[in-house]
Amino acid sequence: KQEVTQIPAALSVPEGENLVLNCSFTDSAIYNLQWFRQDPGKGLTSLLLIQSSQREQTSGRLNASLDKSSGRSTLYIAASQPGDSATYLCAAPGGAQKLVFGQGTRLTINP
Amino acid sequence: KAGVTQTPRYLIKTRGQQVTLSCSPISGHRSVSWYQQTPGQGLQFLFEYFSETQRNKGNFPGRFSGRQFSNSRSEMNVSTLELGDSALYLCASSLEGGGGAQQYFGPGTRLTVT
Numbered sequence: 444k445q446e447v448t449q450i451p452a453a454l455s456v457p458e459g460e461n462l463v464l465n466c467s468f469t470d471s472a473i474y475n476l477q478w479f480r481q482d483p484g485k486g487l488t489s490l491l492l493i494q495s496s497q498r499e500q501t502s503g504r505l506n507a508s509l510d511k512s513s514g515r516s517t518l519y520i521a522a523s524q525p526g527d528s529a530t531y532l533c534a535a536p537g538g539a540q541k542l543v544f545g546q547g548t549r550l551t552i553n554p
Numbered sequence: 555k556a557g558v559t560q561t562p563r564y565l566i567k568t569r570g571q572q573v574t575l576s577c578s579p580i581s582g583h584r585s586v587s588w589y590q591q592t593p594g595q596g597l598q599f600l601f602e603y604f605s606e607t608q609r610n611k612g613n614f615p616g617r618f619s620g621r622q623f624s625n626s627r628s629e630m631n632v633s634t635l636e637l638g639d640s641a642l643y644l645c646a647s648s649l650e651g652g653g654g655a656q657q658y659f660g661p662g663t664r665l666t667v668t
Binding site for chain 2: 473474475477479484485486487488489492532534536537538539540541542543544545546547
């Protein structure tokens with residue numbers, strides 16, 4: 444049974460810092476992993492989908508890595524901005540047709 | 555392309571009532587999944603439909619049901635509402651479905667049960 448954990452649960456940093464969000468999963472037999480962003484009271488916005496064959500995926504200031512052997516993924520945010528404040532969720536396949544989500548990391552970027 | 559749309563956006567219901575939520579996927583997407591999000595349990599999978607067939611169901615009581623129409627639009631129904639059903643209900647669409655497929659989420663329906 445897939446379980447996904449995200450650490451830390453909350454993170455507050457000053458604007459301009461580079462930061463790393465962590466995600467771990469128990470079933471390493473996955474072919475990809477997804478990172479999402481959620482603003483308060485809103486739906487999920489897909490940020491990155493990283494295939495197991497890629498190991499890394501980049502979009503603008505975001506970079507996600509995936510290490511199946513260790514059951515870990517990281518989301519790196521460069522030069523953070525106040526607009527990056529949101530909850531970040533990672534999700535791994537949990538068997539047929541479904542995603543298993545972590546509890547999220549609530550990120551606050553202070554101006 | 556228009557994104558995933560969900561209606562209504564907000565609902566207030568009383569315990570014991572039933573409710574129907576609607577989801578319209580991105581044009582061309584044939585898979586629709588539903589998730590429940592609560593502060594305590596986070597995001598939990600409800601069910602997934604593909605070409606009008608339910609392919610997978612999460613660990614929720616039978617009060618939660620759904621269906622998908624031939625145009626891929628989906629509805630979920632919750633009968634005999636309980637206070638614990640208060641949550642944000644999110645639907646997601648993808649081309650072919652499957653847990654590893656790129657999922658696109660709608661804005662959600664916020665259900666409050668009083």
